[in-house]
Amino acid sequence: MLRIGLTGGIGSGKSTVAALLAARGAVVVDADRIAREVVEPGTPGLAAVVGAFGPGVLTPDGALDRAALASIVFADQEARARLDGIVHPLVRARAEEVVAGAPPDAVVVQDVPLLVETGQAGRYDLVLVVEADLETRLARLVLRGLTEDDARARIAAQATDEQRRAVADVVLDNSGTPDALAAQVERLWAERVVPAVGERG
Ligand code: ATP
Numbered sequence: 001m002l003r004i005g006l007t008g009g010i011g012s013g014k015s016t017v018a019a020l021l022a023a024r025g026a027v028v029v030d031a032d033r034i035a036r037e038v039v040e041p042g043t044p045g046l047a048a049v050v051g052a053f054g055p056g057v058l059t060p061d062g063a064l065d066r067a068a069l070a071s072i073v074f075a076d077q078e079a080r081a082r083l084d085g086i087v088h089p090l091v092r093a094r095a096e097e098v099v100a101g102a103p104p105d106a107v108v109v110q111d112v113p114l115l116v117e118t119g120q121a122g123r124y125d126l127v128l129v130v131e132a133d134l135e136t137r138l139a140r141l142v143l144r145g146l147t148e149d150d151a152r153a154r155i156a157a158q159a160t161d162e163q164r165r166a167v168a169d170v171v172l173d174n175s176g177t178p179d180a181l182a183a184q185v186e187r188l189w190a191e192r193v194v195p196a197v198g199e200r201g
Pocket of ligand 1 (some may be wrong): 016017113177181
């Protein structure tokens, strides 16, 4: 098994790279989906969140009311830390289960937006960083519905390109066209992934 940690700033193109790798046969562990699954109705995760924040974080039909929860943790760092303390270990444990269930010769890709911020580079055989110019990222995020101010604030709250580069084994440049990105992923697969999987047998 070869474990790839995929990271990059918001709007850099992580999901796009993950999809390109999945098309080549990689197993992609989708942390966003897992984060939703661990607080579905009936889960211990949802029970723990309700235990910490009260029944006001439930919709009338018993699902997590994300807007209500967001408004609690938005301006309260201590509440945010409590929420993270509940959800992050559950997400991590579930992700490890998915990884453990992958075939022994699998290439497993984990999209970890805060890989650098949370000091997780050591967990992966290969750290893959996606970059795009600031202006390009802003334009893509605005197309996706964020305001420019919001997009700038979110980018500023994350690690810098330099910090991500410092832990990267490979940097992909996604300032160009989707085809240009696909060509880089093809090269990565042929030159780094296939040989590394071969070495591991
Ligand atoms: P987030 O951090 O928000 O999850 P991300 O890093 O996963 O974002 P993507 O969702 O892959 O980034 O890309 C951000 C947006 O830019 C998407 O709408 C995507 O379709 C678009 N996009 C990605 N790469 C390109 C490209 N080379 N050219 C044009 N648009 C692109």
